[in-house]
Structure formats: structure tokens, C-alpha cells
Amino acid sequence: MTPRTTARRTGVARTSGAGSSRASSPAPGTRPLPAVVLHGATVVDSPLLEDGSVDAVAVQVAPARPGDDELQPRTGTPQAAARYGIDLAELAERAGLTGAAGEAFTVHLPQPVGSSVVLPWAGMPPRIVLVGVGDEGGTSLRRAGAALARATRGLRRVATSVGAQTHHDAPAAAQAARAVVEGYLLASYTIPRIASSSDEKAPAELVLLGRDGPEVTAAVDAARTAAAATWLVRDLANTPSNVKDPAWMADRARRLAGRAGLEVEVLGPRELAAGGFGGILAVGGGSASSPRLVRVTYTPEGRAGRHVVVVGKGITYDTGGLSIKPREAMVPMKTDMAGAAVALATVLAAAEARVPHRVTAVLPLAENHVGAASYRPGDVLRLFGGTTVEVANTDAEGRLVLGDALAWADATLEPDVLVDVATLTGAATLGLGKQHAALYGTDDALVAGLVAAGERTGELAWHMPLVEEYDEAVRSSVADLRHVPVDRHIGGGSITAALFLRRFVGTRPWAHLDIAGPGRAPADKHEVTEGATGYGARLLLDWLSRLD
Structure with missing residues (x-):
């Protein structure tokens, strides 16, 4: 079966301003938010993970269940472990992660020495970000998105399964995607600098793996509208x-x-x-x-409700x-x-x-x-x-x-x-x-x-x-x-x-x-x-x- 590889970019694409010289900060309301891309393929089959366009893959971990000592992997994490050939659960334990919402740990994968050495992750993004999703409610996923934004600032593009659902409940999947995107966009904000030069790191473009369809698209667009309002106030x-x-x-x-x-x-x-x-x-x-x-x-057009x-x-x-x-x-x-x-x-x-x-x-x-x-x-x-x-x-x-x-x-x-x-x-x-x-x-x-x-x-x-x-x-x-x-x-x-x-x-x-x-x-x-x-x-x- 041919994997779904269609992608949809929502909102205005990010323009890079890192390292540029400017005499004043941009006018409020004119700064574009980071771009968000919906990508139907998953960690298992996405060709984006092998074309050199993605700098990091972010996957999700949840707290251990009562009576259990092990962190709980979520959609995309076991698949990433299999594709990379790495025990991500063991890495999460070694890093001291608890799976709490807002945790993020970046694994920097080594590159080979010598042409004869071929590592399992050759040609794939050289960073894996383990993100805690807590109870996977709206607040937790918003915090997870925020943690991801801060962990990947300065990269070009990050692909993630954080917030992806294993079931086929479209409204729940859409709301989960909205929470992740909203947290990501809100935490991507930085105070505009009024300086002759700036070394400000731009936020990465966000690719949501395994998510597409009209409901998710509408939810992500709503997240952008809400985050843009907050950016303007800030x-x-x-x-x-x-x-x-x-x-x-x-x-x-x-x-x-x-x-x-x-x-x-x-x-x-x-x-x-x-x-x-x-x-x-x-x-x-x-x-x-x-x-x-x-x-x-x-x-509004037509008959308005309340004033x-x-x-x-x-x-x-x-x-x-x-x-x-x-x-x-x-x-x-x-x-x-x-x-x-x-x-x-x-x-x-x-x-x-x-x-x-x-x-x-x-x-x-x-x-x-x-x-x-x-x-x-x-x-x-x-x-x-x-x-x-x-x-x-x-x-x-x-x-x-x-x-x-x-x-x-x-x-x-x-x-x-x-x-x-x-x-x-x-x-x-x-x-x-x-x-x-x-x-x-x-x-x-x-x-x-x-x-x-x-x-x-x-x-x-x-x-x-x-x-x-x-x-x-x-x-x-x-x-x-x-x-x-x-x-x-x-x-x-x-x-x-x-x-x-x-x-x-x-x-x-x-x-x-x-x-x-x-x-x-x-x-x-x-x-x-x-x-x-x-x-x-x-x-x-x-x-x-x-x-x-």
C-alpha cells in the first residue's frame, strides 16, 4: 500500500530573520508565526525522515501506570525506536524522564567515523526529542507543544507524533492537534529586539506526522488564530x-x-x-x-447574534x-x-x-x-x-x-x-x-x-x-x-x-x-x-x- 505523503501547510510560512541586521523591531501584528505542516504519513513510512529536510523527530512518552515502573510509550514512539534501531524507553529512563507534561530531552545521535561504518539511523534526522505528555489532556498537550518549541529553537524543521491519536475519533484527534500546535506557537514567541544586530534563534517549522483531514486542519487554523492574538498582545x-x-x-x-x-x-x-x-x-x-x-x-455577515x-x-x-x-x-x-x-x-x-x-x-x-x-x-x-x-x-x-x-x-x-x-x-x-x-x-x-x-x-x-x-x-x-x-x-x-x-x-x-x-x-x-x-x-x- 502506498503511504500517504501529502502535506498541507497551514497559515503563513515562517520567514527567517535570524542573524539579520535591523535598526528597529517589526511592527506589532506583522511578525509571522512559525509554519505548521500536516503530513498524512507516520514515523513508520514518512519519506520526510530520509530526504534531509527534517532536523529532529519528536516522540511522546507518558508517566508510568500505577503499580508500574516503566514509562508508557505513545503513538509514534515504538515506531521511531524500530526505525532508528534504538531503545528509546531505555534512553528516557536513563535521562530521568517521568513523562510529565512539559518535559523534553534531546538525544543527539552520533555520526560514523570512517566510510565503512553504517549506523542504523544513517540519512535520518540526527536528533530525537523525547517529550512528556502527562495525562494527554488539553493542558498537558499544550505544555508538551511548548516544551517542544523550546527544545528545537534554532532548527529548521521538526517532525513530531506528539499528540497523535491511536483511535479514529476525529474530534478528539483534532483537539489534541490544536493543543500541541497552540502550545508550540505560544512558546515560540520571543520579545522583538530593538538592536543593530540580532543573534535571535528562529523557531522551527512544525510537521505533524500522521495527521490530516478537514477537522485537524480547522483545529490547527484555530490554534494559529488564537496564538496570533496572543502574539499581538505580547x-x-x-x-x-x-x-x-x-x-x-x-x-x-x-x-x-x-x-x-x-x-x-x-x-x-x-x-x-x-x-x-x-x-x-x-x-x-x-x-x-x-x-x-x-x-x-x-x-459579522448576515444577522449578528449579540453585541x-x-x-x-x-x-x-x-x-x-x-x-x-x-x-x-x-x-x-x-x-x-x-x-x-x-x-x-x-x-x-x-x-x-x-x-x-x-x-x-x-x-x-x-x-x-x-x-x-x-x-x-x-x-x-x-x-x-x-x-x-x-x-x-x-x-x-x-x-x-x-x-x-x-x-x-x-x-x-x-x-x-x-x-x-x-x-x-x-x-x-x-x-x-x-x-x-x-x-x-x-x-x-x-x-x-x-x-x-x-x-x-x-x-x-x-x-x-x-x-x-x-x-x-x-x-x-x-x-x-x-x-x-x-x-x-x-x-x-x-x-x-x-x-x-x-x-x-x-x-x-x-x-x-x-x-x-x-x-x-x-x-x-x-x-x-x-x-x-x-x-x-x-x-x-x-x-x-x-x-x-
Whole structure:
């Protein structure tokens, strides 16, 4: 029987930039992801393993069963062992592998000395990567894909059976392929370097052995869409703030939305003043870079389902204003606009995925700086719609720009659902650490849908209470609201921030994602990369794709 050797390349092929000279980093949203190829042949019969085009073969191992000491081989591993003539199980044991998701060990095969010596693997890829797949669930396979990306960085092409299924359940095989590809693409990300030269290692092209067909193709394309959204958030948030001011962010949003054929509206300082956006104007008043408000809307063909508005905090740099931050706390503040980047990436990905709902991103953009026109503790601001707010701390600027944007969205956009995303409070990080976002909401079904989406995508969210007894923390004797508590006996800083935002959403179903913890990472771990993580884009896209 003739082996299936047809291959399909999904997405845009990778272009190599390693070793090239450049004066600046690529514009966010323009960097191509690594190419992914579907290849119907397996480790047993694929001619790719003998034509010199593949640098490494990756196979999978799982933990030992209860009562058993031996690692469990999975589809492709015994076949690779037979084709190479190597006991891969013994090599895995010798390397100390446990089969846990995220493990990867590379076997570098020796080359012969002398023309008379012929090794069993002659002409085949000189590297075998043993990858742990854990329980083979979605999270484990995503981690396996991420480990594979890091183990093969700098190679040209890697072929793998990781995630391949032995049964003929097409949906399960497709979801397994999606998890592996998504993890691989997410972990392939590197922060763009702004340098005269770069020795950055490019990620390898990924060949999925033994996988083809329309369901797998669709799953891999969905993985690319989700990963591209995360790459965009990371690129935008990692861009230095001497490049990225509100005008720059507005221009990037306009360009990316225009390229996707979406509707764009940008309000500058004059329009913001005329519209009564007192929060955005106050926060941006101390900076030489004036604020903006951006709206990007995707409308599906035919009759749209719901109208979902995603509002993202867009503080392009946060000094804390007159309530100035310590130096150490300022270092990561170029990422304080991650919420706006998530909102933008979500609407672009929704358009690419053709979700059946109308989706609008609202980006309130400002730089919280120190200057002669800085707003002050004790000031009373009038936000959009007329609500007055007493300022107690200029380093709590995010809720002011969000208040303006949420009130505007509620009054003018007629959303069916309002969601906001923000790196808002240190309190959320103290309470939940770096793995979970703090999730608040006024609608049980909305909250449950977002939590479930986080479980599926690995972007975890923890449902937090809107404690009514804490509402006194946002009361003011001189204005309608005080934006942060003065009396510290209440605590619950993330909760009181959510209670403040709730005042601006009217009666709409609303959810608030405080991503201060998972929005940034000090180091690479699994599919998460150092710096801006891009948290939230995949969660929201998954939720939108399943929304009734």
C-alpha cells in the first residue's frame, strides 16, 4: 500500500530573520508565526525522515501506570525506536524522564567515523526529542507543544507524533492537534529586539506526522488564530513606552483594523474634551503625549447574534502620577496597557474566526505622567455621563479611564454584554498570585462562561465576590464616588475597584477581569513567556466562539 505523503501547510510560512541586521523591531501584528505542516504519513513510512529536510523527530512518552515502573510509550514512539534501531524507553529512563507534561530531552545521535561504518539511523534526522505528555489532556498537550518549541529553537524543521491519536475519533484527534500546535506557537514567541544586530534563534517549522483531514486542519487554523492574538498582545505590551504612546497605539489599532476591514473611530483630545471624558483627560493631563479613545468594531455577515463590547485599560506608561511609584515598581509599567491590547486582539481574532456576534473593542489610552498639569489627590473629576469622582490616589488611574470608557460604551454602543480587562490592582496579585485573574460580574451565566473558557485555554480566572458591605469604600462626602478607599480597614482592594467600575455599566450584563497577576511573567514557563504574557485574548476568543 502506498503511504500517504501529502502535506498541507497551514497559515503563513515562517520567514527567517535570524542573524539579520535591523535598526528597529517589526511592527506589532506583522511578525509571522512559525509554519505548521500536516503530513498524512507516520514515523513508520514518512519519506520526510530520509530526504534531509527534517532536523529532529519528536516522540511522546507518558508517566508510568500505577503499580508500574516503566514509562508508557505513545503513538509514534515504538515506531521511531524500530526505525532508528534504538531503545528509546531505555534512553528516557536513563535521562530521568517521568513523562510529565512539559518535559523534553534531546538525544543527539552520533555520526560514523570512517566510510565503512553504517549506523542504523544513517540519512535520518540526527536528533530525537523525547517529550512528556502527562495525562494527554488539553493542558498537558499544550505544555508538551511548548516544551517542544523550546527544545528545537534554532532548527529548521521538526517532525513530531506528539499528540497523535491511536483511535479514529476525529474530534478528539483534532483537539489534541490544536493543543500541541497552540502550545508550540505560544512558546515560540520571543520579545522583538530593538538592536543593530540580532543573534535571535528562529523557531522551527512544525510537521505533524500522521495527521490530516478537514477537522485537524480547522483545529490547527484555530490554534494559529488564537496564538496570533496572543502574539499581538505580547508585542504591543512589550513595546517600549518611548515608542508606544497613546497616539502610537491608536495608529496601530487603526492600521490593524483597517487591514482586517473593520470599522474604526479615534477620539483625540478635542473630541474627548467636548464629550466630557474627564477621567481620561485628567490621567493624561500630566504627559506631553495626549490621550485617545479608540473604538474598533467587527460586524459579522448576515444577522449578528449579540453585541459584545470589550473595554481594555490602555495606560501606555504609568509613573503613578503625583502619587509616584517606587523605581522598581515602574520597570514593568510599559505593560500597563495590556488590557487595551487584549481588547484589540480579541476583536481582530473574532473577525478572523468569523464569530457570529458583533464585537467592539474600546481602548481608553493615556500616559499617567508627572507634569505641571497633573491631576492631584483631592481633585474632583466629572466622568462621561456626569458622574463626579473624588481622587484619592493618582496611581489608581486605571479605574478612571475605564469608568469613562464603560459609561460611554453603555450610553452609546448599546451592548448586550460588557467586559473589561485591566492590569488594575496589586491586591488581585496578592490574593491570587500569578496564575489566576480576578473575575467579577453581575451575570452568573457570563461569569460561568468566562471561567469555563479559562479552564479550556489555560488562562485561569477565579470568580470573586462583589461584596455589598464594601460599597462604602467608594462613597465620597464631596462627590458621587471616591475612586479608592481612604479608610484602609476594609481591605479587598481588587473588590473595591470592581465595585467602583460597576457604577458605570448601567444594567448591562458585565464582567471585569483584573489581570494584574497573570498579565506579566518574570520568566518563561510552559506556553507563557517572559514579560507580557498576552493573557486574556485566547480566553475571550474561546468564550465568544461558544456564546449563544
